[in-house]
Amino acid sequence: DVKVTQSSRYLVKRTGEKVFLECVQDMDHENMFWYRQDPGLGLRLIYFSYDVKMKEKGDIPEGYSVSREKKERFSLILESASTNQTSMYLCASSFSGTYNEQFFGPGTRLTVL
């Protein structure tokens, strides 16, 4: 079974803190993704990576950065957390290519106070 794991299910941070969300996949997938999920807005892509050390901005990259030093690991960084970044964060991975589905982790619910 494909497994995508995220470092925390729930996280509470204070405004201004630097926050790291970690994602690890065990299927040797080339592509990895970070989404943000908010009620009524669906999933919005923050960043994605199609190879080690490669990254591309998604639809809402402002306030976020990412790091991919190893193929299996993709980190989302909130440089200075703000209350409007309180959300559910979902990581996904897939093989490269046209047809390949994305596999999702369980999500991290982040609350910024």
Place this chain on the structure above:
Amino acid sequence: AQSVTQLDSQVPVFEEAPVELRCNYSSSVSVYLFWYVQYPNQGLQLLLKYLSGSTLVKGINGFEAEFNKSQTSFHLRKPSVHISDTAEYFCAVRGWGGSQGNLIFGKGTKLSVKP
């Protein structure tokens, strides 16, 4: 640019009744479409996908969807729902161009199955 519209934000239905969750897309190129399900407090799981071929696609848990190119729709159906189908369902279209390989998601439909 591609986009996805899920026409209903919430769908309440009684157990054993049929259900249809509606999805319309816009895309000027070849279309690849997906339905994902999210059970409470979990990540998303693929229900089914349309890449090419037969327009009727069967997925897991008894769900199926029909690709209709003329109506740009990809509605999800199940003839008889169970309480365990209570979840949020997301329709998605594969991105192209700068978003190649990405999925563009609709805003979701919450299916609530009542006894």
